[in-house]
Amino acid sequence: xxxxxxxxxxxxxxxxxxxxxxxxxxxxxxxxxxxxxxxxxxxxxxxxxxxxxxxxxxxxxxxxxxxxxxxxxxxxxxxxxxxxxxxxxxxxxxxxxxxxxxxxxxxxxxxxxxxxxxxxxxxxxxxxxxxxxxxxxxxxxxxxxxxxxxxxxxxxxxxxxxxxxxxxxxxxxxxxxxxxxxxxxxxxxxxxxxxxxxxxxxxxxxxxxxxxxx
Numbered sequence: 378x379x380x381x382x383x384x385x386x387x388x389x390x391x392x393x394x395x396x397x398x399x400x401x402x403x404x405x406x407x408x409x410x411x412x413x414x415x416x417x418x419x420x421x422x423x424x425x426x427x428x429x430x431x432x433x434x435x436x437x438x439x440x441x442x443x444x445x446x447x448x449x450x451x452x453x454x455x456x457x458x459x460x461x462x463x464x465x466x467x468x469x470x471x472x473x474x475x476x477x478x479x480x481x482x483x484x485x486x487x488x489x490x491x492x493x494x495x496x497x498x499x500x501x502x503x504x505x506x507x508x509x510x511x512x513x514x515x516x517x518x519x520x521x522x523x524x525x526x527x528x529x530x531x532x533x534x535x536x537x538x539x540x541x542x543x544x545x546x547x548x549x550x551x552x553x554x555x556x557x558x559x560x561x562x563x564x565x566x567x568x569x570x571x572x573x574x575x576x577x578x579x580x581x582x583x584x585x586x587x588x589x590x591x
Contacts, residue, residue: 378539378542378543378544378545379395379543379544379545380531380544380545380547381395381544381545381546381547382547383409383503383546383547383548384547384548384549389503389506392544392546393506393507393510394510395544396408396507396510396511396544396546397510397511397512399418399543399544400418400419400511400513400515401419402543403418403419403422403424403425404418404425404542404543404544405417405418405425405428405429405432405541405542405543405544406418406507406515406542406543406544406545406546407520407531407534407535407538407542407544407545407546408504408507408517408544408545408546409503409504409507409546409547409548409551410444410499410504410517411471411472411473411499411500411501411504411553412473412499412519412551412553412555412556412557412573412574413519413520413527413528413529413551413553413554413556414519414520414527414528414529414530414531414534414551415444415515415517415518415519415520416429416432416433416517416518416519416520416534416538416541416542417429417441417444417515417516417517417518418515418516419511419513419514419515419516420441420443420454420485420488420513420514420515420516421453421484421485421513421514422485423485423487425516426441426485426487426488426516427487428541429441429487429516429518430487432538432541433518433521433522433523434522434523435518435522435523437486437487437490438490439523440486440487440488440489440490440494440495441487441488441495441516441517441518442475442495442496442497442516442517442518442557442559443488443494443495443496443497443514443515443516443517444496444497444498444499444504444508444514444515444516444517445496445497445498445508445514446498446505446508446509446511446512446514447498448466448467448470448498450514451466451478451496453481453514454478454480454481454484454488454494454496454514455478455479455480455481455494455496456479456480456481457479458478458479459564459565461564461565461587462476462478462562462563462564464587465562465567465584465587466498466562468583468584468586468587469575469580469583469584470497470498470500471498471499471500471501471505472498472499472500472575473497473499473500473553473556473557473558473573473574473575474497474557474558474559474560474573474575474580475495475496475497475557475558475559475560475573476495476496476497476560476561476562477493477494477495477559477560477561477562477570478493478494478495478496478562479492479493479494480492480493480494487516488516493561495559496514497557503546503548507546519556520534520537520538521534521537522537525537527554527556528551529550529551529554530549530550530551531545531546531547553574555573555574556571556573556574557573557574557575558571558572558573558574558575558576558577558580559571559573560580567580567584
């Protein structure tokens with residue numbers, strides 16, 4: 378296991394390079410997102426997805442969310458979106474909202490279920506730098522076993538996952554204690570599946586500006 382302090386410029390450069398190589402090899406990362414620390418790897422590698430599910434003791438009936446570097450990566454994960462769905466993504470991303478979107482057929486069972494996939498374009502750094510360096514969609518559930526409290530530091534996460542990850546990216550204590558809001562984004566409507574950092578009222582107010590039919 379290799380550990381890098383992202384708050385140090387030299388280590389950050391080395392860590393980003395090592396993370397990119399590790400993901401190419403199908404290995405797992407422990408890294409900061411814009412919400413909580415996450416454990417993950419290449420979302421399009423079935424063995425990687427299986428490893429994350431096993432590490433978290435999580436069934437495939439609870440698929441893992443996927444982080445993307447930019448909107449263009451939706452084409453690797455999602456069926457064509459409606460104009461309204463596209464507008465919603467463009468308006469509310471980047472940010473701490475995970476959208477359930479129509480999935481492409483043939484994706485790993487651990488990231489897609491019943492024709493839907495949870496996707497998020499996160500905001501800020503260093504998660505943006507990590508995603509750009511990796512240049513792949515990453516599965517990125519919170520770094521805790523299912524049912525347990527989320528970790529706010531790398532050391533807390535490592536107490537559970539040290540045997541599972543190959544690269545650790547440390548950015549200090551997480552300033553966030555809540556996960557992303559999960560929103561089921563239908564063709565021309567939405568519903569909040571899991572409350573999180575962004576309230577339903579805030580989402581509704583933002584989406585009122587988008588015509589339902591484009």
